[in-house]
Amino acid sequence: MGIHNKLSGIRVKNQSTTKQKALSIVIAITIGVILGLAAKLVDAQGVHPVFDAIGGRIGIWIFVATLISVFSHSPKLAAVKICSFFVSLLTVYYLYTVFVLHFFPMREIVFGGCVQ
Template structure:
């Protein structure tokens, strides 16, 4: 796989620093996701934090900007581990609630995340494989973003926020298109691949079949 992307040399200190940073980011976002799950908060924040999109976005960035695929796998697992630990520790200790099904769902996501991160690291490389890998998180964002038209918002008057939610997904997609490829020309190849894959996912309701609505619960 070295012909696709060459690993960057890094010291032990750099590796530890990057893993600790990933854990800190995960802890902060995990706490933030729980704090915005409050009736007094604007539901747009909870609808972002309670879906796959934002976590796919952050994990993709952590992966592609790692020194090696192995480090990407460790960083992303550390990120999800700290995020979920803080999130559900807060839920159990302060809200006195144990969401078993949600913990199982997101726990499984954390378990498979190192494999996804290892593969995602090659997105910032050369060749068709890199283009396909680069398209995968964009595909997930496009698919889930499209399904937001059916998003459930508790108060009917908040349905006007759906276009804003879609706009946030569009921004995440644009960011990945602009900074993931090694050069801008690759974006012209990645976007059509993502569009085709997302059309297939939407047509066959892949997210709904796999997750069954669980990605709205964090």
């Protein structure tokens, strides 16, 4: 039990309330919605290559997901927040495609939902 006591001292146990947990999940969903919308908006031709990293590369999404998980109170809460983040991100991305651009890429939606 020596290692357990040593590791317990590194990360102090933090008891968060249900309200704090719900708020942090809503914040993760909001970040996902904002990033999904930003990814779709910069997905157009002629956008500066720096902004293409938001929509064209998955690295920024994984970086944000890592930040969300690091600042979570527990591993279970981190898993729920990351799942909520990616679901909201992909939902907004493809809803914008379907309702605003009037384009329904079924193959890409299935592939994007399964892979990411």
